[in-house]
Amino acid sequence: MDDPKYQFEYCGLSSWFHYHNVRCSSAFWGDTPSGLGYSDIALYTLIGRVLEHYSQKNVTPTEYCILDLGTYFGHSAFSVVYGAATVSKDPALRVLSVDTFKQPQWLVENNSEVIKFIKSYGSTEPDAIGRRLDLAFSQIGLTRNPVQLLSRDVLTLTAGDLLAFAPKGYRLIMVDCAKTPELMNRIVQFLTDSRVCPMGAIALFQDLFDWHAPWNVYALWRLFKEGVFSLVRAGTAVTPFAEKAAVRKVGTICDQIKESPLVTETWCTAFTTLENEMAALDEFIQIFRGWGYIGAVLKLRCLKVGALLRDGRLDEADGMIKKLDQIWPAQFADYALQNAYCRLQHLRTGQKDLSLILDTPAHRFRSSFVLKKLRYMWARLMYLRPVRCERMSQVDSLVRTSIRKRVSVH
Numbered sequence: 392m393d394d395p396k397y398q399f400e401y402c403g404l405s406s407w408f409h410y411h412n413v414r415c416s417s418a419f420w421g422d423t424p425s426g427l428g429y430s431d432i433a434l435y436t437l438i439g440r441v442l443e444h445y446s447q448k449n450v451t452p453t454e455y456c457i458l459d460l461g462t463y464f465g466h467s468a469f470s471v472v473y474g475a476a477t478v479s480k481d482p483a484l485r486v487l488s489v490d491t492f493k494q495p496q497w498l499v500e501n502n503s504e505v506i507k508f509i510k511s512y513g514s515t516e517p518d519a520i521g522r523r524l525d526l527a528f529s530q531i532g533l534t535r536n537p538v539q540l541l542s543r544d545v546l547t548l549t550a551g552d553l554l555a556f557a558p559k560g561y562r563l564i565m566v567d568c569a570k571t572p573e574l575m576n577r578i579v580q581f582l583t584d585s586r587v588c589p590m591g592a593i594a595l596f597q598d599l600f601d602w603h604a605p606w607n608v609y610a611l612w613r614l615f616k617e618g619v620f621s622l623v624r625a626g627t628a629v630t631p632f633a634e635k636a637a638v639r640k641v642g643t644i645c646d647q648i649k650e651s652p653l654v655t656e657t658w659c660t661a662f663t664t665l666e667n668e669m670a671a672l673d674e675f676i677q678i679f680r681g682w683g684y685i686g687a688v689l690k691l692r693c694l695k696v697g698a699l700l701r702d703g704r705l706d707e708a709d710g711m712i713k714k715l716d717q718i719w720p721a722q723f724a725d726y727a728l729q730n731a732y733c734r735l736q737h738l739r740t741g742q743k744d745l746s747l748i749l750d751t752p753a754h755r756f757r758s759s760f761v762l763k764k765l766r767y768m769w770a771r772l773m774y775l776r777p778v779r780c781e782r783m784s785q786v787d788s789l790v791r792t793s794i795r796k797r798v799s800v801h
């Protein structure tokens with residue numbers, strides 16, 4: 392295997408108390424629409440800070456580039472730059488942020504933050520978002536806006552386009568627009584192209600556990616399995632991310648794309664065999680369980696329900712939902728399970744109704760006032776926990792899994 396040139400060997404990607412940074416950066420972002428949660432912001436600001444530290448170690452800070460696939464209103468890009476700006480007010484980074492900048496009509500008409508943004512800035516197009524970013528960067532003391540917005544469908548983007556902006560490739564690639572299997576395949580081409588994504592580059596899959604884009608977790612598993620990326624975990628509340636560990640082709644990830652039986656429901660598009668999906672989900676479940684990431688394990692088990700539904704195995708999916716309902720720990724909200732139930736009903740009846748509830752005694756218990764309050768308080772406490780990154784290669788994971796198996800056998 393090639394010798395990986397990891398970025399974090401020198402700087403360490405950890406923070407004992409990141410709450411303050413997240414609060415401050417969120418204050419500057421205000422109510423501008425965002426697709427990020429607390430832990431995403433924590434991680435993005437931390438990565439920005441570490442990359443900038445690394446660059447400033449040189450006598451002349453070396454310029455480094457970041458690729459943001461899926462701008463939305465620019466919060467990911469802002470968060471990374473915010474982190475870099477905590478090190479230098481003249482950070483050495485440049486960000487290329489790509490989006491179609493066409494938000495769906497239902498969002499433009501119904502989302503109060505989007506409506507407010509359009510009233511203030513005129514549209515969801517790059518010039519409007521660029522003005523919002525100019526303001527945010529000037530508020531944090533930067534004299535230039537390091538984010539270049541590119542209005543493009545990622546499906547039409549080429550490695551040449553990306554290299555024109557960053558001839559030496561990108562240190563960080565944020566994947567947040569892989570909403571279809573075709574887009575996922577295109578993005579994996581970039582991730583496995585050593586010119587675009589060199590050794591040590593970080594890939595963040597924002598939709599890793601999302602029901603509506605199940606090919607994200609599958610793509611990461613394939614890249615991990617082939618040894619192309621290592622996994623990095625950063626605490627139970629933070630979505631694990633990946634670091635480039637080898638230059639290798641992995642072939643087409645979504646290799647059997649079929650038509651969705653439900654028009655406009657992309658999640659139901661089969662994209663590989665059921666066996667492949669299950670193997671990926673089972674292996675990740677085992678790894679995450681070993682890490683104690685029970686919330687992630689539950690989401691992955693719900694994704695297994697999705698895999699069965701994509702394969703038309705509705706009764707098996709129903710059985711899996713019932714089993715999960717019985718064992719679902721009360722300290723975790725069961726949104727993912729309820730979502731799985733709604734999607735099963737959609738396939739069964741042809742009627743989409745996401746307000747349906749799997750109303751069982753176990754669900755009623757989990758929804759009690761006291762448990763909801765306890766979960767709320769627990770979620771707030773998570774803000775105070777450190778973000779501490781630990782890398783794990785495919786070999787590490789196999790060794791640890793086999794040790795665990797041996798221990799449980801004896």
Ligand SMILES: C[S@@+](CC[C@H](N)C(=O)[O-])C[C@H]1O[C@@H](n2cnc3c(N)ncnc32)[C@H](O)[C@@H]1O
Nearest residue numbers: 425426461462463466467490491544545567568
């Ligand atoms: C969840 S949002 C991204 C959130 C964002 N990263 C943030 O920081 O708030 C997903 C974005 O992907 C964009 N998108 C979806 N399909 C795309 C495509 N084919 N090409 C480019 N952008 C796309 C959407 O327009 C949307 O803005």
